[in-house]
Amino acid sequence: MTDTALSLQGLHKSFGAKQAVSDLTLDVRAGSMFGLVGPNGAGKTTTLSMATGLLRPDAGRAFVLGSDVWADPAAAKARMGVLPDGVRLFDRLSGRELLRYVGLLRSVDPGLLETRSAELLEALGLTEDADNLVVDYSAGMTKKIGLACALVHAPRLLLLDEPLEAVDPVSGEAIRSILRSYVAGGGTVVLSSHVMELVESMCDTVAVVAQGRVLALGSLDEVRAGESLQRRFISLVGGKELDQEALTWLRSS
C-alpha cells in the first residue's frame, strides 16, 4: 500500500502558444487535506483535469494510489471521486436519479446506493429538492449534488475544484465537516480554492501555483512562513496596487 495518494510527475499542458501547466511535480500524502491555490489562470483546473483523466497531458504522468491515470484509467478512477469545475452534469435527471446513475456506474450495490444517496442528500441539505431536475438547481445546489456524486462510491481520494464556490455558509459548514470526517477516516482530499480562509482552516499541506508552475509547496506552516496565507499568497504571486490615475471616470458623478 502506497502512502502517496496522488503523484503528479512533470505535467505539461499547452493550449496553442499558451503554456497552461509547465513541468508540474507534486506528491500528496495519503490521509492529508491538500490545498491547491493560485491566481486566476494559474493552471489549477488544467492540473486537476490532467490528474483525474479529463484532459490528456502533453507530457508527464499522474498516479492515483499507485495506478497510472492514463495507462490504467479504470483502476485509478475507481479509487477517486472528482468534483470538476464547469463540466456539465446529466442535468435532465433529478438529483436523486443522478446520484443513482453515478452510483450504478461506479458499481455500488443498489441497496447500499439507496441508503448512501439518502444520507448524502440529507447531509448536503438537498432532500427537499432531490426529485427536482438538476437543470433547475441553483449554482450552489449544483455544486452540492456534484460533491454527492463524487462521494457516493466511497473513494479513497477526492479531487475537488472549488468545492465551496457559490455554497451558502450553512452548507459550507456541512461540507467542511463531511471532508474532515472523510480525512479522519483515512481518505485524502485535494481541493483548489481562492478562499485562503478555507485552505488555512482545512488543509495541512498547500501548493501555490502561478503560470503553471509550483511556487511554494509544503506544510501549511512552511508555506505561510509566519504570515497569513493571504499575505504570503499575495507576496508570492505579486499583488499590485491600483494606480491612483486609473479608472478616474468611475469616481466622477
Ligand SMILES: Nc1ncnc2c1ncn2[C@@H]1O[C@H](COP(=O)(O)OP(=O)(O)OP(=O)(O)O)[C@@H](O)[C@H]1O
Ligand atoms: N481549453 C482551453 N483552451 C485554451 N486555453 C485554455 C483552456 N483551458 C485553460 N486555458 C488557459 O490555460 C490557463 C490556465 O487555466 P486554468 O483554467 O487551468 O486556470 P485556473 O488556475 O483554474 O484559473 P481560475 O482560478 O481562474 O479558475 C489560462 O491561461 C487559460 O486561459
